[in-house]
Amino acid sequence: EIVLTQSPATLSVSPGERVTLSCRASQSVSSNLVWYQQRPGQAPRLLIYGASTRATGIPPRFSGSGSGTDFTLTISSLQSEDFAVYYCQQFHNWPPLTFGGGTKVEIK
């Protein structure tokens, strides 16, 4: 089973700041890496798939990069609606599907 480790667990930032979230896989997942956003009380929302392709309707301030074992989600200028928990997930060697533990982006 592929283990995904996200860091940091929590990130305190101010609106307008640039944010970089990390996801590391225990073995290569090629580019089969997906990012989701989850706001409190809501279901997860697809942001990025194939490591770097934005899903339909996702604003360009969200970008993904990486391949193999190291991946990054970048939010270029944090908006108020971006304060949420972000999860990475692999579709490389499945089932089982695995998620990272999440990174909470909170207001500083």
Add this chain to the structure above:
Amino acid sequence: EEQLVESGGGLVQPGGSLRLSCAASGFPVTSNYVTWVRQAPGKGLEWVSVIYSHGDTYYADSVKGRFTISRDNSKNILYLQMNSLRDDDTAVYYCARVGLGLPRGIYWFYMDVWGQGTTVTVSS
């Protein structure tokens, strides 16, 4: 509009059973993979099960032998039958469609349509 709506959650005693439903609209469940994902209170996301378009099913080790995923093609509904429930099965259960994209000439999987979730509480 493509949509998933879960139902069937509730309070159940340890060792009990519950059947969750996931009603799909806007797309046929027979043409897609559909998964169940759960989230324990204050915790992260955990994959539970998947049913492929051709009917193959797979489960997380934590639920194997206790949970069964199925579907009613005529009603366009997915089910998750949960037996021998334990305290650590307490969670919000989401169903999600596995979509397929083709950027850069390669197929990529993702979960693009999610239900709102249904809460299962296992407690005496």
